Amino acid sequence: MTSDTNSAGRKVRSGFSHFFLVIVAIFFMGPLVYALSTSLKPADEVFTPTPHLFGSEIRWQNYADAFTFAPFDRYFLNSLFVAVAGTAVVVVASSMSAYAFARLRFRGREQLFVLFLGTLMVPQEVLIVPMYWLMQSLGWVDSYWALILPWAFTAFGTFLLRQFFLTVPAELEEAARVDGCGPFGSFLRIMLPLARPAIAVLTVFTFISFWGSFLWPLIIINSVEDKGTVPLGLAQFIGQQGTQWNLMMAASVMAMLPTVLLVILLQKHLVRGLLVTGLGGR
Amino acid sequence: MATDTTTVAPPGRTVRAGRRPALRRDGRYAGVFLAPSLGGLALFTLFPTAMALAISLFDWPVFGERKFLGIENYSHLLHDPVFRRVVLNTALFVVLYVPLNVVVSLGLAVWLGPKIKGRQAFRVLFFIPVMTPMVANVMVWRLLFQPGGLLDAGLQSWFGVDAPNFLGSSDWAMPAIVAMSIWQGFGYNFLVFSAALDQVPQSQLESAQIDGAGVFQRFRYVTWPMITPSIFFATTMTLITSFQVFAQPFILTQGGPGVSTQTLVMFVYNQGWQFLSMGLASAAGWILFVIIMGITAIQFIGQKRWVTYDV
Numbered sequence: 001m002t003s004d005t006n007s008a009g010r011k012v013r014s015g016f017s018h019f020f021l022v023i024v025a026i027f028f029m030g031p032l033v034y035a036l037s038t039s040l041k042p043a044d045e046v047f048t049p050t051p052h053l054f055g056s057e058i059r060w061q062n063y064a065d066a067f068t069f070a071p072f073d074r075y076f077l078n079s080l081f082v083a084v085a086g087t088a089v090v091v092v093a094s095s096m097s098a099y100a101f102a103r104l105r106f107r108g109r110e111q112l113f114v115l116f117l118g119t120l121m122v123p124q125e126v127l128i129v130p131m132y133w134l135m136q137s138l139g140w141v142d143s144y145w146a147l148i149l150p151w152a153f154t155a156f157g158t159f160l161l162r163q164f165f166l167t168v169p170a171e172l173e174e175a176a177r178v179d180g181c182g183p184f185g186s187f188l189r190i191m192l193p194l195a196r197p198a199i200a201v202l203t204v205f206t207f208i209s210f211w212g213s214f215l216w217p218l219i220i221i222n223s224v225e226d227k228g229t230v231p232l233g234l235a236q237f238i239g240q241q242g243t244q245w246n247l248m249m250a251a252s253v254m255a256m257l258p259t260v261l262l263v264i265l266l267q268k269h270l271v272r273g274l275l276v277t278g279l280g281g282r
Numbered sequence: 283m284a285t286d287t288t289t290v291a292p293p294g295r296t297v298r299a300g301r302r303p304a305l306r307r308d309g310r311y312a313g314v315f316l317a318p319s320l321g322g323l324a325l326f327t328l329f330p331t332a333m334a335l336a337i338s339l340f341d342w343p344v345f346g347e348r349k350f351l352g353i354e355n356y357s358h359l360l361h362d363p364v365f366r367r368v369v370l371n372t373a374l375f376v377v378l379y380v381p382l383n384v385v386v387s388l389g390l391a392v393w394l395g396p397k398i399k400g401r402q403a404f405r406v407l408f409f410i411p412v413m414t415p416m417v418a419n420v421m422v423w424r425l426l427f428q429p430g431g432l433l434d435a436g437l438q439s440w441f442g443v444d445a446p447n448f449l450g451s452s453d454w455a456m457p458a459i460v461a462m463s464i465w466q467g468f469g470y471n472f473l474v475f476s477a478a479l480d481q482v483p484q485s486q487l488e489s490a491q492i493d494g495a496g497v498f499q500r501f502r503y504v505t506w507p508m509i510t511p512s513i514f515f516a517t518t519m520t521l522i523t524s525f526q527v528f529a530q531p532f533i534l535t536q537g538g539p540g541v542s543t544q545t546l547v548m549f550v551y552n553q554g555w556q557f558l559s560m561g562l563a564s565a566a567g568w569i570l571f572v573i574i575m576g577i578t579a580i581q582f583i584g585q586k587r588w589v590t591y592d593v
Contacts, residue, residue: 014398017393017394017395017398018399020393021390021393021394021404024390025404028407028408028465029407030432031419031422031426031465032410032422034422034425034432035422035425038425047428047430047431048435049435049438049439050435050439051432051435051439092318093318093319093322094319096315096316096318096319097315097319097320099315100311100315100316104309104311104315105308105309106308106309106312107309109312112320116319116323119323119328121574121575121578122331122571123522123525123526123570123571123574125526125528125546125547125550126334126567126570126571127326127327127330127331127334127567128550128554128567129337129550129554129560129563129567130329130330130334130337131326131330132344133333133337133560134325134326134329134333149326150326151326152322153318153319153321153322153323153325153326154323154327155319155323158319183308183311183315184311187315208413211415212413212415212416212417214415214416214417214529215528215529215547215551218551219551230415230418231416231417231418234415234417234418234421235533237421238421238424238533245425248421248425249421249422249425251418252418252421253418255414255417255418256410256414256415256418256419259410259413259414259415260410260413260414262413263406263410263413264406267402267405
């Protein structure tokens with residue numbers, strides 16, 4: 001076989017590979033396209049005997065109507081507030097403890113770190129019952145506190161940032177310390193700026209997990225109209241008589257949009273972040 | 283885990299003696315740096331974990347009198363036909379979901395390979411439903427599976443086949459939940475696997491090819507040993523999260539028809555916040571915890587047999 005036919009064969013094969021993947025991608029996008037398409041249809045054209053991509057008109061009005069059909073403006077503000085506040089707590093708390101575990105020497109450090117990692121084993125579902133009781137005792141049932149604080153201290157962030165801090169050469173910090181920089185100075189001026197990619201990854205993952213959180217808000221929030229988050233607002237629709245599916249899909253698309261944008265904006269960091277933090281290998 | 287213990291107990295005391303004051307100062311600072319996380323984890327994770335066990339030993343209504351029962355909640359659950367069914371449902375979901383997820387994501391990652399154009403676009407695309415709110419994803423699929431929805435209308439008008447009522451049939455409801463979950467979740471493992479495959483040196487694959495190794499041999503003897511840690515990681519994580527499945531059955535079927543798709547976490551939710559029996563809910567939660575710990579332990583023992591860490 002000459003190298004010429006070989007490369008031609010390779011081209012055909014890679015063309016076929018590509019074709020197959022594009023088919024998979026199209027099927028994969030089906031539900032998303034369906035949601036978008038339904039969100040732009042008039043209410044009486046959602047269920048048609050033959051599927052159509054477009055209705056008789058493109059109704060952008062559905063997106064505005066979703067806000068009047070249910071208080072989605074309120075849900076979005078609540079979700080945004082809870083996710084931003086929760087993410088801030090996570091980033092501050094875990095970068096501080098990550099620095100201690102990576103750079104400070106103190107007795108019992110390894111044992112304490114193992115304890116931190118151990119908490120990752122406990123699933124949220126085990127904690128919800130006592131957490132509800134704890135919220136009752138604190139008077140936090142149906143409050144923003146309850147949405148933000150209970151899940152803002154996870155060892156995940158500490159582990160992620162510690163792995164990153166360990167890769168920073170010790171000489172950088174030692175030089176700063178010789179220049180009279182204490183642990184706080186070297187943490188704020190050297191480690192945090194260097195860890196920006198890892199912090200970006202942590203921020204995005206945390207924001208998104210707060211944004212999509214469902215089980216806990218479902219349990220702890222009673223006044224949905226007032227303190228409900230977007231997933232709670234969406235779930236309100238189910239079981240209702242004559243669900244307005246077009247408005248429902250408009251609301252779902254809007255709930256997805258911020259996370260889709262974050263994934264696209266930070267795509268390089270997500271992959272690099274997975275590698276940096278050892279999620280991609282070991 | 284490879285933690286660097288060297289910094290904790292430095293050998294050669296005489297040499298390091300000068301650093302001791304620094305160590306003491308470090309200790310004081312460490313307290314400040316650790317305080318928020320340590321306090322938060324103690325209050326919101328360690329304490330509730332212990333409390334969960336305590337509550338599970340009581341008749342503990344949300345409001346009203348509590349009574350100590352010992353292990354009665356547990357023995358009640360083990361004899362409760364609904365709970366047994368719920369455990370079986372969850373196991374069925376896991377058995378269908380985990381292998382399919384790993385096969386789909388690994389298959390596509392290998393198929394995509396490191397050479398194909400636009401693979402970053404595929405990674406981002408498949409990752410989207412991993413990150414979008416689960417409730418929104420499930421809502422879309424609820425409409426999709428609905429009588430008159432896309433699947434029903436498509437099957438009828440394009441193939442002339444009457445579609446089953448996916449979410450209302452006890453034969454189809456669980457497969458429908460699994461299908462939705464795979465669509466939603468495989469993008470994470472896909473990203474993990476394709477990142478791992480990128481680490482396999484092309485030079486080794488090429489030299490294996492020159493030595494006459496075929497596609498399958500190259501995968502089996504060059505690629506596979508290098509990606510087993512990722513496969514181990516992904517399988518363990520997928521197993522753990524699949525036992526915690528909640529939003530998909532909660533929104534698609536409400537656990538129905540009957541209790542045929544009710545899962546463990548739905549059971550915890552129903553016991554605690556529909557029937558207001560925190561003791562039973564907590565006991566069910568602890569059973570879930572024990573199952574997860576057991577599986578993780580088995581996985582970690584099993585990994586020694588097939589995961590190659592020393593490449």
